[in-house]
Amino acid sequence: MRMLRDVLWNLFKGRATVMYPEERGSPPDNFRGRLGFNRDECIGCGLCHRVCPASAIEMENDGRGARPVFHIERCIYCYLCIEVCPTKAIKPGKEYAVVTSRKSDLVVR
Amino acid sequence: MGVYIPVGPQHPIHPEAILLKLKVEGEQVVDADVDSSFVHRGIEKALEHKTWLQGLYLVERVCGICNVAHSTCYTLNVENLLGVEAPTRAQYLRLVVEELARIHSHMLWLGLLAHLIGFQSLFMLVFRDREKVLDLMEELTGNRITTAYNVVGGVRRDIDPALEHRVRSTLEELRGRVKRYRKLIEEDPSVRARTVNVGILERSEAEELHAVGPVARASGIKYDVRADDPYLVHDEVPFNVVTLETCDAWGRAMVRVEEVLESIDMIMYSLDHIPSGPIRKRVPPVFKVPPGEGIARVEAPRGELFHYAKSDGSERPYRYRMRTPTLANLAALVYMLRRGDRAVYVADVPVIFGSIDPCICCTARVFVLDERGSRVLNLEDLGRSRGR
Amino acid sequence: MSCLALLFEWLDRKFVAKLQNRVGPKYTGPFGMLQPLADLVKLLSKEDIIPEGTKTFLFNICPVAAVLLLFIANSFVPTVHVEGVLKAEGDLIIILVIITLYLLTIYMAGSAAPSRYSLMGAARAAVMLLGFELPLMFSSLSVGFAAGGFELSKIVAKQFERPFIAGPHLIGFAIFLIAAQAELEKIPFDIPEAETEIVSGWLVELSSWRLAFFRFSKDLELVLLSGLATALYLGGPIGPVIPGLEVLLYPLYFLAKSISVLFLLSLLSTLFARIRLDQFIRLCWRYLIPLTLAYFLAMMWVV
Numbered sequence: 001m002r003m004l005r006d007v008l009w010n011l012f013k014g015r016a017t018v019m020y021p022e023e024r025g026s027p028p029d030n031f032r033g034r035l036g037f038n039r040d041e042c043i044g045c046g047l048c049h050r051v052c053p054a055s056a057i058e059m060e061n062d063g064r065g066a067r068p069v070f071h072i073e074r075c076i077y078c079y080l081c082i083e084v085c086p087t088k089a090i091k092p093g094k095e096y097a098v099v100t101s102r103k104s105d106l107v108v109r
Numbered sequence: 110m111g112v113y114i115p116v117g118p119q120h121p122i123h124p125e126a127i128l129l130k131l132k133v134e135g136e137q138v139v140d141a142d143v144d145s146s147f148v149h150r151g152i153e154k155a156l157e158h159k160t161w162l163q164g165l166y167l168v169e170r171v172c173g174i175c176n177v178a179h180s181t182c183y184t185l186n187v188e189n190l191l192g193v194e195a196p197t198r199a200q201y202l203r204l205v206v207e208e209l210a211r212i213h214s215h216m217l218w219l220g221l222l223a224h225l226i227g228f229q230s231l232f233m234l235v236f237r238d239r240e241k242v243l244d245l246m247e248e249l250t251g252n253r254i255t256t257a258y259n260v261v262g263g264v265r266r267d268i269d270p271a272l273e274h275r276v277r278s279t280l281e282e283l284r285g286r287v288k289r290y291r292k293l294i295e296e297d298p299s300v301r302a303r304t305v306n307v308g309i310l311e312r313s314e315a316e317e318l319h320a321v322g323p324v325a326r327a328s329g330i331k332y333d334v335r336a337d338d339p340y341l342v343h344d345e346v347p348f349n350v351v352t353l354e355t356c357d358a359w360g361r362a363m364v365r366v367e368e369v370l371e372s373i374d375m376i377m378y379s380l381d382h383i384p385s386g387p388i389r390k391r392v393p394p395v396f397k398v399p400p401g402e403g404i405a406r407v408e409a410p411r412g413e414l415f416h417y418a419k420s421d422g423s424e425r426p427y428r429y430r431m432r433t434p435t436l437a438n439l440a441a442l443v444y445m446l447r448r449g450d451r452a453v454y455v456a457d458v459p460v461i462f463g464s465i466d467p468c469i470c471c472t473a474r475v476f477v478l479d480e481r482g483s484r485v486l487n488l489e490d491l492g493r494s495r496g497r
Numbered sequence: 498m499s500c501l502a503l504l505f506e507w508l509d510r511k512f513v514a515k516l517q518n519r520v521g522p523k524y525t526g527p528f529g530m531l532q533p534l535a536d537l538v539k540l541l542s543k544e545d546i547i548p549e550g551t552k553t554f555l556f557n558i559c560p561v562a563a564v565l566l567l568f569i570a571n572s573f574v575p576t577v578h579v580e581g582v583l584k585a586e587g588d589l590i591i592i593l594v595i596i597t598l599y600l601l602t603i604y605m606a607g608s609a610a611p612s613r614y615s616l617m618g619a620a621r622a623a624v625m626l627l628g629f630e631l632p633l634m635f636s637s638l639s640v641g642f643a644a645g646g647f648e649l650s651k652i653v654a655k656q657f658e659r660p661f662i663a664g665p666h667l668i669g670f671a672i673f674l675i676a677a678q679a680e681l682e683k684i685p686f687d688i689p690e691a692e693t694e695i696v697s698g699w700l701v702e703l704s705s706w707r708l709a710f711f712r713f714s715k716d717l718e719l720v721l722l723s724g725l726a727t728a729l730y731l732g733g734p735i736g737p738v739i740p741g742l743e744v745l746l747y748p749l750y751f752l753a754k755s756i757s758v759l760f761l762l763s764l765l766s767t768l769f770a771r772i773r774l775d776q777f778i779r780l781c782w783r784y785l786i787p788l789t790l791a792y793f794l795a796m797m798w799v800v
Contacts, residue, residue, distance in 0.1 A: 053163035227771025233517035299769040
């Protein structure tokens with residue numbers, strides 16, 4: 001019967017549920033979401049490719065040299081690449097809903 | 110006589126794949142066996158192909174709920190081998206995150222227990238309150254569950270005063286809620302009816318079966334790695350090792366709830382006494398570890414977690430081995446299910462099973478002991494049975 | 498009546514959700530009111546599976562029988578007037594018999610399937626019957642004795658001045674609620690279904706229209722029991738009326754009263770953990786049945 005107070009109290013409280021697709025809370029500043037990449041700042045050192053624990057970063061030659069390609073569907077959001085990047089060309093992002101029906105949406109170049 | 114009832118590998122009792130083979134006569138369980146070999150993922154083998162730093166992120170994914178314990182254990186182990194020690198501030202922060210993880214793990218468990226005994230309201234309310242801890246985790250570490258907070262040489266993010274304030278106020282609020290749940294578990298007749306004297310594990314039996322964590326502590330064994338072998342700044346932060354002598358599922362619930370309160374106190378104390386200074390010693394992303402062997406022990410929410418590493422001097426581990434708390438408690442689980450001196454009802458099975466806080470994906474990793482055939486299945490056998 | 502059943506399920510879900518700080522059904526229809534209907538339609542469209550080794554005849558006949566039985570029983574309950582749609586000599590007893598028969602269909606449907614879970618669920622349902630049937634019967638029959646007849650219309654008519662709940666029948670009402678909770682297999686007593694123990698008990702092998710029918714029959718039972726409690730203790734659909742407006746007001750009174758009973762039942766289901774079968778039987782025989790008998794004898798003595 002101990003529960004009686006709690007459940008009755010809930011009658012007068014708002015819902016705890018977040019009605020997800022309609023209301024989206026914004027993640028905190030520290031949040032590790034989908035990363036971004038600025039190609040111009042990249043020097044093609046390949047460090048990110050070497051440290052990535054999930055092998056989500058492939059190196060691709062675009063004429064100027066080897067540049068990383070990020071496969072978000074493989075990304076585990078550890079941000080190790082951002083940490084090692086010497087020119088800060090890889091940018092943190094806050095987007096967390098990365099579901100899509102086109103695989104090409106999940107490739108960051 | 111008796112009917113064989115399979116509980117699992119797909120069963121509402123637990124989201125993970127484990128098979129309890131119960132022999133049932135009427136409503137009573139007369140025999141039980143356990144098979145936890147359904148989710149072998151080959152993580153230890155995969156670790157041998159990752160560099161030491163990459164391995165950290167794989168180790169974190171051994172178990173979602175105790176990922177902080179796993180990554181703490183791994184970093185401590187590697188730091189030991191490297192001869193690096195994390196700065197004091199980093200150690201305090203590690204402790205804060207570890208205790209936050211303990212709170213959310215124990216609250217998850219409490220909700221699960223409520224669900225297992227059919228107490229849907231308690232389940233919902235506990236999960237509602239647990240969400241706040243996850244939000245704190247998200248703000249502090251950048252993610253709700255897979256925190257990626259620890260790193261070899263320290264931690265990755267510092268705590269700022271505004272966040273510290275939020276942690277304090279949330280935990281203060283949570284303390285009130287948890288005290289309320291403690292009272293509920295203590296006094297509610299239906300919860301007591303389902304848990305008191307269910308899943309008895311006497312002290313001597315718990316010692317014999319090497320139970321760890323809250324299971325052992327509810328049987329009166331005062332054993333906690335944090336107190337007996339302080340690995341972070343546990344010797345500076347005061348806390349009590351909660352033990353109870355009730356030896357039953359109710360005791361395990363109470364131990365966990367009390368531990369949540371202890372953890373809240375520990376976090377408060379750590380935030381008060383955290384020294385300023387660097388949070389991380391720079392270690393290059395790819396590094397070689399001097400040859401040798403090392404172990405590390407951590408008190409995960411479920412009990413003692415043990416890591417072993419062997420290095421041959423390269424940038425990858427030669428061998429890595431983990432023993433998770435659930436594996437240590439499985440023997441106790443089977444014993445509790447089939448002890449002959451007390452009636453175990455079918456309705457008690459979820460409670461007993463839940464009371465060890467099983468985490469199967471941690472447990473089924475490298476080999477499977479086939480108890481009846483006394484045959485050790487190794488990786489190769491598993492591969493063969495998959496291929497069939 | 499079918500609409501009422503679906504409405505009651507929706508109310509039950511919504512109210513419990515509110516008590517647990519959740520939202521409940523939301524998307525289908527206004528405030529999710531059509532969710533129970535949508536569930537039914539979806540179940541009806543599902544693949545029909547009959548497990549190997551099933552006693553097919555029983556398996557097919559039970560869901561139909563369950564729904565039919567409850568429709569008949571519901572017709573006796575006075576909703577818009579002092580009398581129900583159907584009326585018979587001693588219809589209270591007919592309803593009680595039907596409630597027992599309904600449990601029989603559950604038992605048979607559970608034991609017709611070859612699964613061990615459903616067999617255990619069926620056995621549990623049968624054992625539970627031993628516990629809650631006497632309280633259910635005697636608490637209703639006492640009202641009959643107090644009213645001097647076992648026709649629901651007579652019982653309702655007797656409460657024109659004062660509903661039975663005001664007075665000694667409060668105990669009867671409490672007993673009736675607890676027994677109804679067990680009959681409905683709602684939470685503290687959902688032992689035959691017990692999701693975490695025996696998956697879904699007797700329901701486990703039912704699929705497609707069989708499951709839909711049984712779920713629908715549960716909703717009908719919800720209406721039946723709250724309607725019955727209303728008729729027995731709360732004075733059925735009667736209440737203070739402006740002359741001439743009975744036709745309009747009586748159904749409203751009935752709805753208000755039976756929904757309050759429904760809310761009490763839902764509230765009860767949020768307060769406890771599921772108890773064990775042996776504990777349930779002990780609870781019934783140690784406390785509930787002696788209390789019921791004492792109440793019953795007291796009523797007999799008063800009459």
